[in-house]
Each structure stands twice: as C-alpha cells, then as structure tokens.
Amino acid sequence: MSLELLGAVLLALLVLGGLGLLAFRYLRARRVRRAARGLRYPVVLAHGLMGFDEVTVGDRRHEYFKGVPARLRQLGSDVYVVRVPPTGSVSQRAEALAQAVRSLDAKRVNIIAHSMGGLDARYAISQLGLASRVASLTTIGTPHHGTPLADVGTRLLGDALGLKRLCTALTVETDAFYDLTTAKMAEFNRLVPDARGVLYASYVGAFQQRTRALNPVLLPTYLYLSHRVGPNDGVVPADSQKWGEVFGVVEADHWAQIGWSSRFDAESFYASLFQALRERGL
Structure with a gap:
C-alpha cells in the first residue's frame, strides 16, 4: 500500500471516529435533557375510599397523598389532585x-x-369516554377483585346490624363499601374492559408475614386477611391489587402507600413510579 493511500485511510478513520464521538456525545446529552424534562403528560392523583385531596385541621393542612405532589413536582411534572x-x-x-x-x-x-381511586379511573376510562384523555393508569393497593373485608363488613355491619338503613336515614352514602365486595368486583370486571391505547399498570403492597412496618391499627385486619387469602396490605389482598403490568411489589401497608407512615419511604417509592412512567415515554 502506498504512503498516500495509507494516509487517506488513516484520515478517513480519524474522521469517522470523530463523527462517532460527536454522535455519542449528542445522544448522551439528549438523554440527559430528556431525563430532566420530567413526564410527557401531567399527573392526576386520585384518592381512595373516604379520601380527600387535602383538609385543614386547625392551622395544619393535611394531604391524602402526603408529600407526594411536592415530590412529583420536584421531579419535573405538573400534578393535579382530584376530590371525588x-x-x-x-x-x-x-x-x-x-x-x-x-x-x-x-x-x-x-x-x-x-385504592378505590383505581376503580373510579377504570370506570371513567372505559364507560365515560375518558380513554382519549388518559395515557396511563397506575393503581396502588387497588382492590381490582374486591376484598373480603368488604364482604364481611357489608354482611355483618351493614345488613345484619342495620347500619346501612341508619346511614340511609342520615343521608350518608354507603354504596362504596358494597361496590368493593368480591362479588361486585367480579361483575365490575366483566362489564368494564380495559381501553385500547391506555397503559394499565399496578403496584402491589403486601407483607408475607407480620412485621413492625405494619401499622398496629391494621394488625387485626391483616391477620384476618392473611388467614383467608394470604399476603395483603392490611386492607386488600395482594392478588387483588394486580392489574395490567405489575410495576413492582412494595412492603407497605394500605396507609403507608400514600405517605402515612414513618416506616416506609413513600417519596422514593413515587420517584421510582415516576421513573417507570418516564421510561415508557409517558
């Protein structure tokens, strides 16, 4: 090979290497910029049974999703909290x-x-024409197949003891408790199919055995569900919480899942949820 040809080959290799390096730096910078942007679509937080967006008691404000909106905004998303x-x-x-x-x-x-907010969202997407406005639904601790607690509660407290009649007389709604029974949810799942074009995902909160991380108030219901159906979060069986793509399983009771526990790092949990949505271009 002549020296001229060798020089040309080396020059071409240098040029190609330089272009490759520039392309690598461009793609890396693009990934960094994309990561800093947050999510493509804003987040709507939907609360569960007997929930709220926020309430003020005395001079203190309490959020249902404790510390979660601020954390998600810090990560770069617009956040809206809905009250139903x-x-x-x-x-x-x-x-x-x-x-x-x-x-x-x-x-x-x-x-x-x-919790129940996941069922509200599924119904709104499937039955109320909201599919075109929703890119994804991620449920946390939602009783997609009901919970035995609702079965026993409505049967013994609501019907046998007459609390439903009393609440009706006092104009207090009780339909939510009956909607969460296993029988009602079996019917719900037949009538409320998933909508195409919407990502359905879920996180499961569960303990395999009794732990100090469990809120003591939930211990009786946790033990009852453990005996009946196995792992649970103190309110909802683990298997009932699975819907769509399961993003993960966390050792968090039903209240810890929304930040109401010092034994569970809810902010890090929602940061990981945020990352899961971002990786899917949402």
Missing part, C-alpha cells in the same frame, strides 16, 4: 373524576390512583 365523593359508588366517583380530568388544559394525563 368519599363514600359514593364507583360510578358517582368516576363521574367526578372524569369531569375533573376534562377540565384540565392537557391533551392527556397520567392517572396515579390509590
């Missing part, structure tokens, strides 16, 4: 959720729902 009827039926709560989402100045949203 605390003990209304799934259909009533879903209507309120749908109206709230439609009122937002956003093409689509990512709904993160705790």
Whole structure:
C-alpha cells in the first residue's frame, strides 16, 4: 500500500471516529435533557375510599397523598389532585373524576390512583369516554377483585346490624363499601374492559408475614386477611391489587402507600413510579 493511500485511510478513520464521538456525545446529552424534562403528560392523583385531596385541621393542612405532589413536582411534572365523593359508588366517583380530568388544559394525563381511586379511573376510562384523555393508569393497593373485608363488613355491619338503613336515614352514602365486595368486583370486571391505547399498570403492597412496618391499627385486619387469602396490605389482598403490568411489589401497608407512615419511604417509592412512567415515554 502506498504512503498516500495509507494516509487517506488513516484520515478517513480519524474522521469517522470523530463523527462517532460527536454522535455519542449528542445522544448522551439528549438523554440527559430528556431525563430532566420530567413526564410527557401531567399527573392526576386520585384518592381512595373516604379520601380527600387535602383538609385543614386547625392551622395544619393535611394531604391524602402526603408529600407526594411536592415530590412529583420536584421531579419535573405538573400534578393535579382530584376530590371525588368519599363514600359514593364507583360510578358517582368516576363521574367526578372524569369531569375533573376534562377540565384540565392537557391533551392527556397520567392517572396515579390509590385504592378505590383505581376503580373510579377504570370506570371513567372505559364507560365515560375518558380513554382519549388518559395515557396511563397506575393503581396502588387497588382492590381490582374486591376484598373480603368488604364482604364481611357489608354482611355483618351493614345488613345484619342495620347500619346501612341508619346511614340511609342520615343521608350518608354507603354504596362504596358494597361496590368493593368480591362479588361486585367480579361483575365490575366483566362489564368494564380495559381501553385500547391506555397503559394499565399496578403496584402491589403486601407483607408475607407480620412485621413492625405494619401499622398496629391494621394488625387485626391483616391477620384476618392473611388467614383467608394470604399476603395483603392490611386492607386488600395482594392478588387483588394486580392489574395490567405489575410495576413492582412494595412492603407497605394500605396507609403507608400514600405517605402515612414513618416506616416506609413513600417519596422514593413515587420517584421510582415516576421513573417507570418516564421510561415508557409517558
């Protein structure tokens, strides 16, 4: 090979190497910029049974999702917290959720729902025409297949002891408790199919055995469910919480999942949820 040809080959290799290095730096910078942007769509937080967006007691403000909105905003997302009827039926709560989402100045949203809020969202997406406005639904501790606690509670307290009649006389809604029974949820799942184009995902909160991380108030219900159905979060069986893509399983009781525990790092949990959505381009 002549010296001229060798020089040309070396020059070409240097040029190609330089272009490759520039391309690598560009793609890396692009990934960094994308990571810093946050999510493509804003987040809507949907509360569970007997929940709220926030309440003020005396001079103190309490959030249902304790510390979560601030953490998600810190990560780079717009966050909206919705309030629905605390003990209304799934259909009533879903209507309120749908109206709230439609009122937002956003093409689509990512709904993160705790407990019954996940059922409200599924109903709104499937039955109330909200599918085009929702990019993803991530449920946490949601009783997609009901919970035995609702079965025994409605049967013994609501019907046998007459609490349902009393609440009706006092104009207190009780439909939510009956909607969470295993029989009602079996019917719900037949009538409320997932919508195409929406990512359905879930996180499962569960303990394999009794632990100090469990809120002591939930110990009786945890033991009851453990005997009946196995691992649970003190309110909902682990198997009932699975819907769509399971993002993960966390050792957090039903209240710790929304930040109401010093034994569980809820902010880090929601940061990982945020990352899971971001990796999927949401």
